[in-house]
Amino acid sequence: MSASSSNQEYFQISPSIGEGLRLFLYSQLFVTPRLPTQSFNKQTVIITGANSGLGLEAAQHFYRLDTARLILAVRTIAKGQEAKEYILRNNPQRSDPDTIEIWPLDLSSTESTLAFASRAKIGLPRLDVLINNAGINSPEWKVYEGYEQAVQVNVLNTFLLALSLLPKLEASATLSDQRSQPHLVIVSSEAHRLTKFPEINTPDLYAKLNEKSDFSQQPRYQVTKLMEVFFTRELVARLGSSTRVIINLVNPGLCTSNLDRNSGKSPAMLRLVRFILDRTTEVGSRTIVLAASAPASSHGEFQSDGANQDVEAWIYTEVGQRVQKKVFEQTLQILDARKAGIAREAGLQD
Template structure:
C-alpha cells in the first residue's frame, strides 16, 4: 500500500450530497429569512467587505436598526465612501452620518490586517459585533505571502482578525446590556458540504493546498468554507465556558452578488437557473444580521435562514473530530507565526 493511499484512509470523508442538495434547494426555493428587527442601539459593529454585496446590505440593516457606531471595513476607501452614501441615501430617517465610518482593511496582507486590529483596540471604546464577511472565490491561481489567495483571505487572515479582536469583544461584554452578548460571526456557506477535502490527508495541510497543480476554483472555495466550519467549531470547543462572546457561522445562501465577479459571463442555462434560485443580496444579508443577534444557543453553531442547522454529517464523527483538530492546530501555527501570543491572548490557554 502506498503512503498516499494510507494517508487517504486516515480521513475517509464522504459527503452526503443528496441530503445537502435537498437542504439547499428547499431553502433557496421555499424559505425567506425573516427581516431582522432587534435594535443595535448603543452597539459598535464592524462589517468586513462592506462596500458591496452582502456586506453592504448587512451594514445597511445595522444602520437601520440604530447601531451607534458602524465601521465599514473595506479594501478601497473610495468604494467605502460610495457605500456610506448609498446607506445614507436610503435611510433619511437617521440624521447622524458620522455614525458610519470607513476603515481600510485588506485581508490579503497580514501587516494591514494586524494594523486594522490594532486600530480597533486603540480607537474603539467597545466592540459588540464583528461580522467576518469579506471573502473571495477567485478563478485564477495567485499567491499572497506564500499562500494561495483564497486560503489567505478566507481562512488565514479571517481568523487572524477574529482571534486578534476576540479579547476586545470579551472586554466589551461587561458594557453590553444584560440581555445582549458580543457576537463574532463567520460568514460561511453550504459549499462546505460539497467537498471530500482530499488535502486533509496530507501530513502538512497547507503545503498541499499550496500545490498549484491541485488548484481548481470551486473545489478550493468549498475547502475554504469547510475549513471555516472546522476551525470555528474547534475554537468554540477549546474556549469552553471561558468566553462570553457568542461565536457562530452563518450561511446566507446563494445570492446575486459580486463574489464571482471575475468569472466571466456564465452560460445561458446557468444564468436562467441562477435567476430562479438566487436570493437578492438584501435577503441573504438578513442572515448575517440575524446571526449577530442570535441567542446563546447559536454559540458554535452553523446557522441557515436565521436558525441553527446541522453541518455536514461526517463532521460529527470521529473522522470529523480529527479533521477539525488538524485544521485548527495547523492553522494556529501559522497565526502564531504572524502574531506571536495570539492564542493565549484569545483565551486559548492550553494550546
C-alpha cells in the same frame, strides 16, 4: 505543524450530497429569512467587505437598526465612501452620518489585518459585533505571502482578525446586557457540504493547498468554507465556558452578489438556474444580521435562514473530530507565526 512532525493519516470522507442538495433547494425556493428587527442601539459593529454585496446590505440593516457606531472595513476607501453614501441615501430617517466610519482593511495582507485589529483595540471603547464577511471565490491562481489567495483571505487572515479582536469582544461583554451579548460571526456557506477535502490526507495541509497543479476554483472555495466551519467549531470547543462572546457561523444562501465577479460569463443554462434560485443580496444579508443578534443557543452553531442548522453529517463523526483538530492546529500555527502569542491572548490553551 510541519510534515516532518506529523503522522500521515488517511481520512475517509463521504459527504451526503443528496441531503445537502435537498436542504439547499428547500431553503432557496421556499424560505425567506425574516427581516431583522432587534435594535443595535449603543453597539459598535464592524463588518468586513462592507462596500458591496452582502456586506453592504448587512451594513445598511445595522444602520437602520440604530447601531451607534458602524465601521465599514474595506480595501478601497473611495468605494467605502460610496457605500456610506448609499446607506445614508437609503436611510433618511437617521441624520447622523458620522455614525458610519470607513477603515481600510486588506485581508490579503497580514500587515493590513494586524494594523486594523490594533486600531480597533486601541481606538474603540467597545466592540459588540464583528462580522467576518469578506471573502473571495476566484478562478485565478494568485499567491499572497506564500499562500493561495482564497486560503489567505477566507481562512488565514479572516481568523487572524477574529482572534486578534476576540479579547476586545470579551472586554465589551461587561458593557452589555444579556440581550446584546457580543457576537463574532463568520460568514460561511452551504458549499462546505460539497467537498471530500482530499487535501487533508497529507501531513501538511497548507503545503498541499499551495500546489498550483491541484487548484480549481469551486473545489478550493468549498474547501475554504469547510475549513471555516472546522476552525470555528474547534475554537468554540477549546474556549469552553470561559468566553462571554457568542461565536457562530452563518450561511446567507445563494445570492445575486459580486462574490463571483471574477468568474467570467457563465453558460446560459447556469444563468437560468441562478435566475430561478438566487436570493437578492438584501434577503441574503438578513441572515448575517440575524446571526449577529442570535441567542446564546447559536454559540458554536451554523446558522441558516435565521436558525441553527446542522453542518454536514460527517463533521460530527470521530473522523470529523480528528480532521477538525488537524485543521485547527495547523492553522493556529500559521496565525501564531503572524502574531506571536495570539492563541494565549484569545484565551486558548497552548
